[in-house]
Amino acid sequence: MILRSLAASTALILALPAMAQQDDAAVREVASTDIEAARLTETVRTLASDQFEGRAPGTVGEERTIGYLIGRLQGLGLEPAGEDGTWTQKVPLLHPRLGTPDRVAFQHGGATTSLSFPEDIYVSTLQPSDVAAIDGAPMVFVGYGVHAPERGWDDFKGTDLKGKVAVFLVNDPDFHAEDGEAVAGEFGGRTMTYYGRWTYKFEEAARRGAIGALIVHETAGAGYGWNVIESPGGENYDVVRQPEDLTSLALQGWISGETADKLFADAGLDLADLSEAARGKDFRPVDLDTSFSASFPVTSEVVQSQNVLAKISGTERPQETVVYGAHWDAYGEGQPDELGRIYRAGANDDALGVAGLMEIARAFKAAPAPDRSVVFAFWTAEERGLLGSEFYAANPIFPIEKTVANFDLDILQTAGLAKDVILVGKGQSTLEDDLARFAAAQGRTVSEESLPERGLFFRADHFSMAKRGVPVMLMMGIAGASDLIEGGKEAGQTWVDDYTGRCYHAACDAWGPEWNLAGAVQDIALFRDMGAELANSDDWPEWKDGSEFKAVREESASVRSAE
Structure with missing residues (x-):
């Protein structure tokens, strides 16, 4: 399917706020280039083919993927935006793996309780050591482990965690709250905030000098069962860090x-x-009067990987950037499935997102250069913990404080035209107001994600930018059931259930002739148009009151007001 130029341009006129006429014209020029389903399909079929061997970081598949992406970007006429005028940013990855433990136990009152790994306890490490060990460290229960000044909430109350093992509850303090409880709605109810994510809890423990961090698992709060917890088999990934930047956590899990x-x-x-x-x-941490000991042999390697970065330089304010992102990596080679397929190539997750970025880049390149620079980022190691985008955000090539917004494509629905678009992360930023405006111009409404307690907002590459204060927007087809033109929400839910139940992170995430990309075209066009407006204006999206990222952005407000 192709969105016809006249219809797209008319929709844009309806969506545009009052701006200078030349800016309106520039946005319409971008929108006049169709997002073409046939081009999306061609890109997906190429990247998900066996030639690319599942696109795992540090493999031959990566080498071929990087070469392909650079070739496509050169063909579109974009400029390199990586290190030293190249197309890439080097991302060294640490890959530690735990072996069979020598011991894992709790000690209390002279009695020792031995634990079975991974049945009773699952841990990993992000330290590049030969042994991951904790010897008799005191254990402290810290509740949900939340330090949220903007909500007047502090679970730690000054408790010293240095050299101790912090024990956390999963999710947010109000996840299990009943109506009438004072905490009800304090953290968004069933909508997970960043404070509910396991990553936040590990980070907070490390900030406080803990030697270990353990989260109590429950399926409802985590959003998945113990089988998911133990599935990595003791492996972990991180970016390579300087000794002074290493986590204090010898073990986390x-x-x-x-x-x-x-x-x-x-x-x-x-x-x-x-x-x-x-x-x-008023909760205060509780000393469990118990110590924790464990010792695991560790093998580790450093994997050299790369982000791919391209740009269209702005003509008026090139130092201000609108960033589009998608991750090029998938899971590489695995055990054969029932059809004998060995590559988990991520046709939808996220070759389709990469294809969407290529189409957006083509649309921008066909129009006059924008006022602000537009950056197209193809991240590595998203499937290993958002590491490519995290490395960029920690080592930005373009200033974070002058990054206007980040739009991330990660899994798009392939079931056809939809009456709505799914919003991930309601209440975070003014970008969601822009989304509603541009969706209305397409004749669509906005629906909230179906399971906000799963925290999808914190589980894709845009989050690396959000943590640094950049307003972000995620397009993720599995966040909720689309209201499809053919079949409504029931058909949308069937698609979500089939994809997540059978093909998510599996070999069957492959292109098929049954794919109907008309809905994906709609969603890609939305991001194209939202970004085009920002790239041709002097507007700065903002975090909304109550967002955990608002204060971070405000710290650099003077840099933007000086423009």
């Missing part, structure tokens, strides 16, 4: 609900009662 119940009971405590107490602002 999870303990099963049953193991946690016994841990607390042996200490004469009731986990259920303490979990309820942790829903109050």
